[in-house]
Amino acid sequence: MKITPMTQSLVLHFGEMGSRWGLNRTLGQMYAVIVLTEAPLNADQISEALQISRSNVSMGLKELKSWNLIKLHHIPGDRKEYFSAPSDIWEIARTLVVERRKRELDPTLSTLRDALMEQPSNESDEYAQMRVKQMHDLMEMVTLWSNEMQGMSSEKLSALLKLGEGISKILDVKDKLLLR
Amino acid sequence: MKITPMTQSLVLHFGEMGSRWGLNRTLGQMYAVIVLTEAPLNADQISEALQISRSNVSMGLKELKSWNLIKLHHIPGDRKEYFSAPSDIWEIARTLVVERRKRELDPTLSTLRDALMEQPSNESDEYAQMRVKQMHDLMEMVTLWSNEMQGMSSEKLSALLKLGEGISKILDVKDKLLLR
DNA sequence: CTGAATTTTCAGTAATTTGTGAAAATTGTA
DNA sequence: TACAATTTTCACAAATTACTGAAAATTCAG
Known part of the structure; x- marks a missing residue:
């Protein structure tokens, strides 16, 4: 060709x-x-x-x-x-995010969990474990998002991304909105 | 050590x-x-x-x-x-996202822009250019988000990520909320 | 300014990753 | 089932990337 x-x-x-x-x-x-x-x-x-x-x-x-x-x-x-390739570019993006998460986050998340189960042997281990906890929690949230994204339609995903800077504003008013 | x-x-x-x-x-x-x-x-x-x-x-x-x-x-x-390393894990995450964007997205975005300026020479170029346009628009949105993220405080970032599955709901009601 | 401490650079080597052709395996049709 | 078409595997070769020690450059206290 x-x-x-x-x-x-x-x-x-x-x-x-x-x-x-x-x-x-x-x-x-x-x-x-x-x-x-x-x-x-x-x-x-x-x-x-x-x-x-x-x-x-x-x-x-x-x-x-x-x-x-x-x-x-x-x-x-x-x-x-x-x-x-899929004709829908959003489908490609969604797949890329999910697959990268599988390869880049999941194995680490599991290692971090293991480290959290261990008994810290001294002060420096305690510090390390605190850091591990922070990383773990953050990565878990990212994983949640990636799962969320996996189930979103292309339209919704596109709408979400288009929010762009609007996201900040939305965050500010979110509590009010959801309480109604 | x-x-x-x-x-x-x-x-x-x-x-x-x-x-x-x-x-x-x-x-x-x-x-x-x-x-x-x-x-x-x-x-x-x-x-x-x-x-x-x-x-x-x-x-x-x-x-x-x-x-x-x-x-x-x-x-x-x-x-x-x-x-x-920064003591704030969110700062690390923010930096990682921004730096990866610089390395992984920015150069491609510029190549895609160049391709869009060219005159398609035949039908298959026209199709390719249509795909390029889709990729370009998507990547530009991601870039916008990454910039947004760069300017967000750790607290806000954390709040945003914690939304998790809530994001879907927020999207649904966003129009109503912002119109008030 | 001198020189010891420290960091950086760099050419060569080591290790890893990627690409190939030939052979093996698989597939599907007659 | 037989066999030609097609795909996959794999051992080796080629290319790329990472690591080292020695030497050069930089830094700073005296």
């Missing part, structure tokens, strides 16, 4: 960013080309578009699947598998 | 997670030991506690400084520099 110069430069950029996003260069490039192309693509097309080996594409797809970021299609009369 | 078993296991865990957090193993370990220790530490103490070279610590501190994650102290009569 040929790729337009515009897509090409976006793909390169997403490759660069991929590493900063917990993925890696190839994964970033692969997802870019999938997101930016309307028709579902098969592994060979991706391999050709990005000039990477077929086996590398296979591994990349495996990982994108584990992130729930791609949809699988079958084209009648064609044995190949075709892949596309 | 000796390190208690409890701190030790937390440090190891944060090392593992470090890589998932856009830092790296050593950076994760370094920040863990700094956050979990009450007294500010100097480079030699960190080097000893983590069993890594003095030069590695120097490079790590440089990076932690660039993330605005550590505070510098001087102890009278001692020429060494001492480092600590």
